[in-house]
Amino acid sequence: MNEDLDNDFQKLYEKYKLARRKFCHDLEKLQRREENIRGYYTPRNVFNRWRDSIEGKKWKQNQYEKQQGKCACFGCAFVAQSPEYLEIDHIKPIATHPELSVNIKNLRLLCPPCNKRKGGR
Secondary structure, eight states: OHHHHHHHHHHHHHHHHHHHHHHHHHHHHHHHHHHHHHHHTSHHHHHHHHHHSHHHHHHHHHHHHHTTTBOOSTTOOOBOSSGGGSEEEESSOTTTOGGGTTOGGGEEEEOHHHHHHHHTO
């Protein structure tokens, strides 16, 4: 009788270990999925998707015309031949103002050297 009880307990314990392994595996998959979803909505990724969208490209073209192809950095004499030669700059950085990542009042066009110099501060 004791042997049957030990056998039943052993089987039950093995089922428990398998269920626990499956649960841990499923939990890890859910955690990875959550990280991916959260990453999708980071301010930088939201901005990158907007920048690459039709709306973002139209904004850049309009801003290029508004700035007459000039870099918006004070004292810079760079004039671009087309919008592709200018980069979208966040006046208030995404790192400190994530809520302004796609606020057009916080965006302007800079030449690559000025944007790189500003980003390095």
